[in-house]
Amino acid sequence: MNIAGFTNNTGSAQWRLQGPANYINARTKNQYFVASSNYWNEEAWMPEIDLVVAQMWRNPKGVDFAHSKGVPVVFDADDIILGLGNDREELMDLNEKHKKQTIETYEKVDVITVTTEALAEHYRQYNDNVVVLPNYMDYMWWGEPLKIKNHGQLRIGWMGSKSHKADLEFIAPVMKRVMKEFDFVKFIFCGFGGKSGIYGKDIFKDIPPAKREYYPGVNLEYWPYKSKTLGLDIGIAPLVDDGFNAGKSAIKYYEYSANGVPGVYSDTIVYRDTVKHGVTGFLAKTPDDWYKYLEKLIVDTQVRKIIRRDAFQDVFDNYNLEDHYKKWVSLYERTCRDSKH
Structure with missing residues (x-):
């Protein structure tokens, strides 16, 4: 053909x-x-x-x-x-x-x-x-994880496009709470939502500038490398539970896991059948759920290590x-x- x-x-x-x-x-x-x-x-x-x-x-x-x-x-x-x-x-x-x-x-x-x-x-x-x-996951395109040392700083991150505006508005208060509670944690976000412009407001303006980093998106061929150089320790994938998001798929889980990044994901149809709660990631519904599971990943380095390992293997073995x-x-x-x- x-x-x-x-x-x-x-x-x-x-x-x-x-x-x-x-x-x-x-x-x-x-x-x-x-x-x-x-x-x-x-x-x-x-x-x-x-x-x-x-x-x-x-x-x-x-x-x-x-x-x-x-x-x-x-x-x-x-x-x-x-x-x-x-x-x-x-x-x-x-x-x-x-x-x-x-x-x-x-x-x-x-x-x-x-x-x-x-x-x-x-x-x-x-x-x-x-x-x-x-x-x-296309590993020809994505490649292997990078090992980046953050020297005492823990980086929680999100990456995505303007279709996630409602999702980011939902998670913004949670991230503000996390940043206020943990001095050594920084919020990293790449793509949409990081500054005021043609697509709307700076959704994370309530997080102090010293506690966040914003990076614009890049062309598709550079995305695997860009996502790795963000140096994330924890990834988040919030999704409002509506008809539009019901059509989404678990790409964030694949990307984070292929990079060796443990994550917290919305407990919706998108991730529920893919992420094994407490094994390859955490599933959260309410803002309190989100805070609880982020806190667990922040304070428990062993849990982060185990989920990082198991999620990476899960995606490589089952979604390759x-x-x-x-x-x-x-x-x-x-x-x-x-x-x-």
């Missing part, structure tokens, strides 16, 4: 397209080319293409064009785009024309692939052929893309074989 993948230019492109492509290209005779959706060009169509994979596309005419060439189209989604509710609509910023184009795309594609069963349930209202392909990339190969081969175009 010759597969042409078009990404949505976000970090999820690595998890959904580029990661599987790395293994498909390295381990099989198939070829998987990945580019930004900005490079979709019907005039430059290559007749060798057997399959198009489009991430979070809004292009029904593009689907029609591929079908006219006898090529099936897979739509990949790792978020809910429509039906987010008033509190979340601004994340996708779609007008009525865009919403119509999005639905038409859903309906026209041959297969929709998603990360979780919760997302599958959402997308089945538009297309009967929805397949769950979970996220897995090298052991699962054939799921993509099988689906893509079946889609090409069953295509009616």
